[in-house]
Amino acid sequence: MGVRLFHRSTRSIALTPEGQLFLERCRRIFEEVSAAELELAEIHGVPRGRLRVSLPLVGMLMMPAIGAFVQAYPEVDLDLDFNDRLVNVIDEGFDVVMRTGDATDSRLMTRVLGRSSYILAGAPRYFEQRGLPATPDDLRHHLGLRHxxxxxxxxxxxxxGRKRPKVEVDLPTVAVSSALEPLIFMAEQGLGLICVPEFSIRGQLADGRLVSVLEDCVSHSVTFRALWPASRQLSPKLRVFVDFLAETLFVR
Structure with a gap:
């Protein structure tokens, strides 16, 4: 190699500074090889261990699907963080982030979990008192629960305004909330109308607690994505988590 790596004497042997540097580099190389072998072994292993997940506040409404995942994969320990801020997936140490909208960060891998159309809905008792709106203009005579x-x-x-230019309605508002759950609860109590993603009130629509209206006039849907660092191997725990939500979260 052209440099001395050891100091030798009749009684001892010691590394030179160059030898110490070479040893440290070799150790790091072997550590990387071991880590790569471990990751490859985990690809086909049993999903287990801690999984840090960042979800939007609306993610609270995904808890039935997430709860089902916990039952299906008891060896995966979920660490859930709910917020709507723009998190740094890599620097903050998240394994996966769930967000709405488009994916723009080239450092992240992404998978669409599903799409959900918006629904305008209210309780039967509310419509008994206020009547069913036939057009968006009729909403001027109704009460809104707004996000x-x-x-x-x-x-x-x-x-x-799905089939016409966007309709602006001066809707009387009785309550505003930064979370959807209180709005859904108040709608169930007959206090007003809500406009929310369909998946968030699927149960209420199915059992009749809420009724959808003006379906031909609501023109928006939201896309949910899972994002994770492209530099990391897709571990078994992350793979089954993303697969499970994609298969169950938005299935009718």
Whole structure:
């Protein structure tokens, strides 16, 4: 190699500074090889261990599917963080992030988990008192339960006008919330109308607690994605988590 790696004497042998540097580099190489072998072995192994997941606040409504995952894979320990801020997946140490919208970060792998159309809905008792709206203009005589974006403080518009230009309705508002669950609860109590993703009220629509209206006039859907660092091997625990949600979360 052209350099001395050892100091030798009749009684001892010791590394030279160059030898120490060479040894440290070799150790790192062997550690990387061992880590690569472990990752390859895990690909076909049993899903287990801690999985850090970042979800939007609306992710609370995904808990039935996530709870089913916990039952199906008891050796995977979920660490769930609910927030609507733009997290740094890599720097903050998340294994996977679930978000809506388009994927724009080239450092991340992504998979579409599903899409959900928006639904305008209210309780039967509410419509008994107020009547069923036949057109978006009729909403002026109804009461709205509105969602506010936590990150901006802006009130979310209701996406009305599928077959015509977007309709702006000056809807009387009785309550505003940064989370959907309180709005859904108040809608069930007959206090007003909500406009939310269909998956979030699927159970209420199925059992009649809520009824959808103006279905031909609501023009928006939301796409949910799972994103994870492209630099990391897809571990068994991450693979089964993403697969499970893609297969169950938005299935009718």
């Amino acid at each position: 506010r974006y936590p990150s901006t403080g802006l009130i979310e518009d209701w996406p009305l």
